[in-house]
Amino acid sequence: xxxxxxxxxGLVQPGGSLRLSCLAFGSIESAYVMGWYRQAPGKxxxxxxxxxxxxxxxxxxxxxxRFTISRDSAKDTVHLQMNSLRPDDTAVYYCxxxxxxxxxEYWGQGTQxxxxx
Numbered sequence: 001x002x003x004x005x006x007x008x009x010g011l012v013q014p015g016g017s018l019r020l021s022c023l024a025f026g027s028i029e030s031a032y033v034m035g036w037y038r039q040a041p042g043k044x045x046x047x048x049x050x051x052x053x054x055x056x057x058x059x060x061x062x063x064x065x066r067f068t069i070s071r072d073s074a075k076d077t078v079h080l081q082m083n084s085l086r087p088d089d090t091a092v093y094y095c096x097x098x099x100x101x102x103x104x105e106y107w108g109q110g111t112q113x114x115x116x117x
Contacts, residue, residue, distance in 0.1 A: 002026040002106045004095045008080075009111035016115070017083045022095035022108055024076040029099030034078045035069065038091035038113075045094070051078060063089075085115045 008020035024034065035050030035058075049059045049069045057069055068081045082089065095108035 002028055002097060004097060004106055004108035006093075006095045006108040006111045009093065009113050011114045011116065012085055013117050014086055014115055016085050017081070018085065018113060019082070020080040020093055020095075020111060020113075022078050022080075024095075024097050024106075028076055028097070029101060031100040032097055033100075034071065034095070034097045036078075036080050036093050037096055038089075038093045039110075040088075040091040043091075048093070049080065050096070082113070085113075087115050089113060090115050 002024055003026050005023045006020065008018060010018060012018050031053045033050050033052050036048040037045050038048050039045040047060055048063055049057060049067060051057045051069045051071050055071060066084045070079045091113060092110040093113050094110045097106045
């Protein structure tokens with residue numbers, strides 16, 4: 001069993017910054033992918049960014065150049081630095097983890113990010 005604990009999020013003005021963090025603990029495989037999805041009201045959940053244990057990253061096009069994911073391998077933690085935030089970034093952000101061998105996916109509880117003046 002794996003648990004994901006998120007922190008960060010909140011209310012920020014357009015153009016501002018926020019940092020999200022996600023700590024994974026439990027029976028974590030040695031190789032895995034972690035990342036963030038988001039879901040805005042009335043929309044489907046969408047992939048924002050992922051990072052592998054080999055530090056390969058994949059970003060959705062609308063956040064490239066604004067968001068940066070990083071990984072602390074010693075602590076099984078990922079951070080998402082979000083800069084130049086826009087109102088359309090408003091959503092609940094969910095941390096995600098999937099090991100390479102198990103088909104099971106793990107999700108955090110979600111953290112609200114609101115970009116508004």
